[in-house]
Amino acid sequence: MTMFNTVIPRGWYFISYLKKLNRKKQIEFSYFGGRLTLITKTLKASLNYLVDNTIIRNHSLPTLLYKDMIFVYYSEHGNPSTKEEELSLINKLISIQHFDHRTTSTYCTKVPTSLFNLSENIVDSAHFPIVHSHLSSLEIEDFITEPYSFVLKIKLITSRILLFISPMSLDIKFTSMSIGTGFFAVYSRMIEWECITFLTPINHSTTQIVLYGNLHKMFFFPKFLNPLFNIFFVTTFGRTILQDINIWKKREITHQPVLSTADGPIMKFRNWYSKFI
Amino acid sequence: MTTIKSVDFNKIPKGWFVIGKSSLIKKGNVKTIHYFDQEFVIYRGKNREITILTPHCVHLGAHLGDGVIVNNCLRCPFHGWEYNSQGQVIKIPFTNTIPRRARKKTLPNKEINGFIFVYFTHDNEPPIPFPIVSFLNQPHWKYSHVRESIIDASIYSISENLGDKAHFPVVHDTFVSHAQLDSFITEENNNLKAKLSVSTKKGFCWRAQNIEITLKTLGGISAAISQFHLFSFPSTSVHALIFITPIDSTSLLMTKIVAVENKKNNFLNFLYNFITSRVIWQTIIEDSSIWEKRIVLDHPVLSSDDGPIIPLRKWMAQFYPLKK
Numbered sequence: 398m399t400m401f402n403t404v405i406p407r408g409w410y411f412i413s414y415l416k417k418l419n420r421k422k423q424i425e426f427s428y429f430g431g432r433l434t435l436i437t438k439t440l441k442a443s444l445n446y447l448v449d450n451t452i453i454r455n456h457s458l459p460t461l462l463y464k465d466m467i468f469v470y471y472s473e474h475g476n477p478s479t480k481e482e483e484l485s486l487i488n489k490l491i492s493i494q495h496f497d498h499r500t501t502s503t504y505c506t507k508v509p510t511s512l513f514n515l516s517e518n519i520v521d522s523a524h525f526p527i528v529h530s531h532l533s534s535l536e537i538e539d540f541i542t543e544p545y546s547f548v549l550k551i552k553l554i555t556s557r558i559l560l561f562i563s564p565m566s567l568d569i570k571f572t573s574m575s576i577g578t579g580f581f582a583v584y585s586r587m588i589e590w591e592c593i594t595f596l597t598p599i600n601h602s603t604t605q606i607v608l609y610g611n612l613h614k615m616f617f618f619p620k621f622l623n624p625l626f627n628i629f630f631v632t633t634f635g636r637t638i639l640q641d642i643n644i645w646k647k648r649e650i651t652h653q654p655v656l657s658t659a660d661g662p663i664m665k666f667r668n669w670y671s672k673f674i
Numbered sequence: 675m676t677t678i679k680s681v682d683f684n685k686i687p688k689g690w691f692v693i694g695k696s697s698l699i700k701k702g703n704v705k706t707i708h709y710f711d712q713e714f715v716i717y718r719g720k721n722r723e724i725t726i727l728t729p730h731c732v733h734l735g736a737h738l739g740d741g742v743i744v745n746n747c748l749r750c751p752f753h754g755w756e757y758n759s760q761g762q763v764i765k766i767p768f769t770n771t772i773p774r775r776a777r778k779k780t781l782p783n784k785e786i787n788g789f790i791f792v793y794f795t796h797d798n799e800p801p802i803p804f805p806i807v808s809f810l811n812q813p814h815w816k817y818s819h820v821r822e823s824i825i826d827a828s829i830y831s832i833s834e835n836l837g838d839k840a841h842f843p844v845v846h847d848t849f850v851s852h853a854q855l856d857s858f859i860t861e862e863n864n865n866l867k868a869k870l871s872v873s874t875k876k877g878f879c880w881r882a883q884n885i886e887i888t889l890k891t892l893g894g895i896s897a898a899i900s901q902f903h904l905f906s907f908p909s910t911s912v913h914a915l916i917f918i919t920p921i922d923s924t925s926l927l928m929t930k931i932v933a934v935e936n937k938k939n940n941f942l943n944f945l946y947n948f949i950t951s952r953v954i955w956q957t958i959i960e961d962s963s964i965w966e967k968r969i970v971l972d973h974p975v976l977s978s979d980d981g982p983i984i985p986l987r988k989w990m991a992q993f994y995p996l997k998k
Contacts, residue, residue, distance in 0.1 A: 521734065521753075523753045523767070523768065524734075524752050524753050526754075526767070527751070527752065527753055527754040527767065528751070528752065534768075643740060643751075644736050644737070644740070644751055644752050647729075647736070647737030647739070647740070648730070648734070648735045648736050648737065648752075649730040649735040649737075650735055651730065651732070651734070651735045654732070654733055654734050654735065655732040655733055655763075655773045655775045655776045656733070656773070657733070657766045657769050657771060657772070657773055657776075658769045658771050659766060659767065659768040659769035660733075660753075663734070
């Protein structure tokens with residue numbers, strides 16, 4: 398259990414949009430505790446671990462291009478991705494209905510915490526009303542795990558301040574879907590908003606978060622206000638994640654946590670997550 | 675039975691330790707402290723009661739040092755679980771069911787005479803009797819000098835000084851010409867009492883003196899009180915109380931209190947306090963360079979001139995954990 402915070406789980410991770418990269422160059426990124434070198438022309442990726450500017454280990458990583466997005470498969474021992482894992486990624490990406498990055502609002506940040514802390518947060522419903530005071534409560538209605546993904550159905554009861562609606566609060570139902578440990582899509586039919594979250598480990602204690610939000614319709618509001626609402630939702634979502642950082646910094650992952658009936662499906666999530674480490 | 679060979683003198687012994695003055699923690703505050711080679715969270719409830727507990731929440735491991743005080747309980751910043759002064763979770767938001775395992779280890783503590791005492795042990799055995807330092811609340815004793823310092827030494831090195839008479843004329847040669855251990859006995863409550871005669875050099879005062887010092891440990895090896903008579907001036911009794919608290923295996927907090935018999939004259943009280951504190955502090959500085967680099971040998975080669983090092987070790991062994 399203590400490995401959760403120290404091991405980067407294997408799986409597909411988002412690296413960048415291809416159009417944002419110079420196609421004639423070899424580009425270096427800091428990911429997975431080493432230097433990830435990507436040749437954009439051939440989409441070949443290799444991961445080098447350097448000590449005093451000397452390469453001590455090097456292995457190539459499988460890559461995948463989907464709708465201009467570059468994904469890399471990371472495994473600690475350089476094992477290749479199985480066909481099943483690859484298909485799972487592609488099928489899930491296809492299943493996201495309104496997936497169109499050109500109309501999104503983006504939020505990108507690096508957070509000093511492990512991928513595990515970020516991932517577990519989504520099923521940890523009990524901390525929302527304590528840490529994130531702008532939310533009233535969050536209920537998990539369903540949590541279904543599959544070999545490479547999970548589906549989580551959430552009911553979020555917003556506080557009055559969040560949406561400026563008085564005197565009522567608002568219940569919004571979200572569905573969150575993961576692909577491996579590095580990708581979450583959160584969408585709500587009610588407000589027709591979708592947020593895609595890419596989590597890519599820079600090392601075992603730092604993670605890059607990229608959020609892409611799409612808003613299609615916001616109740617009765619005119620469509621030209623959508624970009625404004627979208628920016629508001631994405632930055633609120635991003636800031637919500639950042640509110641946890643102080644707790645994660647000093648947190649100790651306990652081997653056998655004492656859980657209460659008010660907790661979300663923590664152990665079910667941990668069992669699912671442990672398959673990737 | 676615990677023997678010298680079976681115990682690990684490099685570890686932290688059990689006992690009552692002073693972790694600071696009462697002003698260390700204010701009402702309604704939470705702090706993280708580092709003692710005994712580990713972190714603890716200390717908080718003072720609205721009822722002024724102090725609680726010291728291990729730092730991570732039993733639930734999902736958040737650090738309780740960032741928690742807040744609610745009704746004399748410490749509330750975890752992550753999920754709002756509330757711990758009472760016994761370390762038990764008494765409230766979990768959105769549920770009335772509290773898991774049986776929902777409790778944390780707390781350290782027994784007492785707050786006496788403006789100092790916070792904590793009982794530390796490696797196992798769960800009940801605390802040894804709390805040391806009662808009578809002079810601290812007696813009006814005929816005047817104590818004004820309290821000094822806290824961090825010293826790079828193990829608690830063992832300092833404690834062994836009690837019986838090591840041979841080092842006095844060598845390390846403390848600025849004012850000691852000869853030291854003799856007159857008696858060395860174990861008293862009630864397992865405290866150790868030693869009587870030491872120290873001959874000072876002529877240059878130390880205007881004439882050489884012979885000072886009789888009675889040293890006594892209090893509740894383990896973490897506290898020792900020494901009593902002696904000041905000479906040359908109008909005769910007065912002096913008490914010097916030293917508390918040592920391990921921060922980790924190589925450094926410790928030393929709290930030194932000097933009390934003199936109240937002369938009803940503030941100048942004289944100050945003078946005696948000042949001189950005695952300076953002398954004691956000088957001896958600590960002289961010893962500390964040795965303590966810093968010394969190692970504890972399992973089988974030291976001893977001479978006939980040495981003090982009761984082995985009986986002292988035998989007595990100290992009861993406070994140390996066994997070797998693994």
